[in-house]
Amino acid sequence: MTSSSQLISALQDILPTIAANADKAESLRMTPPENIALLKQIKFLRAFQPKAWGGLELSLPEFAEAVATLAGACASTAWAASLLCTHSHQLGLFSKQAQEDVWGQDPEATISSSIAPFGKTTEVEGGVMFSGDMSWSSGCDHAQWAIMGFIRAGATADPAPHQHFALVPRADYEIIDNWHAMAMKGSGTKTLKVHNVFVPEHRIESAKALMTGQSRGYGMYPDSSIFFAAYRPYFASGFSAVSLGIAEQMIRWFTERSKTRVRAYTGAEVGKDVPAYMRLAESKHQINAARALLEKDWHDLAQMGVQHALPNADQLAQWRTNQAYAVKMCVAAVDRLFESSGANAWFLTNEAQRLFRDSHMTAAHAYTDYDVCKQIYGRHLVGLEPDPRLL
CATH class of the missing domain: 2.40.110.10 (Butyryl-CoA Dehydrogenase, subunit A, domain 2)
Structure with missing residues (x-):
């Protein structure tokens, strides 16, 4: 398996099991071992591992799409698994001996x-x-x-x-x-x-070396564009991809729910109510906008790796903060649908309440905190030096 289409196809086969394990993941307070075993079987956890060690070396757009797909089934699994993947990219920029310490004993x-x-x-x-x-x-x-x-x-x-x-x-x-x-x-x-x-x-x-092409592993794999990239955009890529996957799943849930939902007191068919489909339309537009913003950045980053070009300060400021804005849009889209979904949506047995909770968690990470990102990008736009107190 070497392509995104093959990985997405293999993911589709295991998504029902992972979705069925979502409650189990919450009760265990960790990703169920069965989910990890399934992801290992399709080599998902080797997405960013160098091919020299048996990895897939997926491009960033391919990887992010796979993460968003997985998040629609279980955001917790996607969050944990995506980070296990992105750390392989980070290790690929470490010294050869460090990589041998890890993968020489166990390539997986x-x-x-x-x-x-x-x-x-x-x-x-x-x-x-x-x-x-x-x-x-x-x-x-x-x-x-x-x-x-x-x-x-x-x-x-x-x-x-x-x-x-x-x-x-x-x-x-x-x-x-x-x-x-x-x-x-x-x-x-x-x-x-x-x-x-x-x-x-x-x-x-050094974090600086990993961002500026000066780490000991930079360029170690001359045929792989992803290892001619700064580490942080790859490390952080999963956060917004998970948020996007949750929001897109909320669209699917709300659409299906509206087809059969009837108001308890009046018997009115909710899916035919003007507010319901207006909310659905606005949230869909908002999520489409978030996806378009993220996809452009994923492809720009991938192309820079192909060109062996490192990002300048302007590009880093945009990519760093675009992700947080995309997450903000995804959360707003989820909230708009959840707040009109009725009391049944709050039951712990209802998927919607988990999507609502997990969506908000994607905006709570230090990297996706939009209050921080507005400061970072605002300072950059007016020509101020970066504030070292901001991540």
Whole structure:
């Protein structure tokens, strides 16, 4: 399997099972092992892995479409699985030895993360000693490694302290089962506890280097355009794709529900009411606009990889904030339909309430917080320097 069409086709075969497991994912507070096994069977989790290690090396548009498709069945599964995929892209920009550490032992090994710089380190010969309670690690129950963030002084050319990433094996951290959330319940976004663990230099990479083509793995795979790209747009691509998939599923749910819904007190057929189909039309337009915005960015990013071109400040500001605006539109479209769906939509057995909750969670990530993004893009538009307090 090497193409998006084949992956989407294979996804369609397993989506009914994944959708049927949505309640199970919420009760487990993690993606069910059965879902992960099915995704492994179709090589979904190897979407961004280099072909040299048996991966698919999908383009960004192909990957994002697959994530949106999966999110329509179970957003929690799509959220966790998409991050397990994007970390393979990040690892493909690390050193060759780091990649051998992970995939040399197990070519199907996956990686979760806690990239916010919560880690505390001490410099030692050959690397760092790492400690920390590393939170927000989606899909960690199904990963054999984790990428963890910390602040470290840079190289001679850029000595100011900035964000770095440490690659840590599963044996060196404990998973703290503290994911008790009202949405994305099945993402298993738990905390990784690390205490005084040695991380060798070859498993450390600078965030700046990963964004500027200076990481040790940049260009290691000359026939693959995705490894001539900055890491962050690929890392963050799944968030908005999941939001889009939820919103498109809400359209399908509302349309089907309206065909048979009858008002309890009057017997009126809701689907024939003017407000119902007006809401449906507006939400559909809004979701179409979000998709168009995202698809343009996905294709622009993919083309830049083909050209071995790294994004400039203007492109990064737009891509960073366009995703958050697309998510904002998707959430608004879901809300418009949910608020007119009646009391039955609030039952825990109803798919709509899960779509509503999970939709809002897609807008809660630091990367998709539109209040932050408006500041980032607004400062950029008027020529102000980036505010370091904004992600």
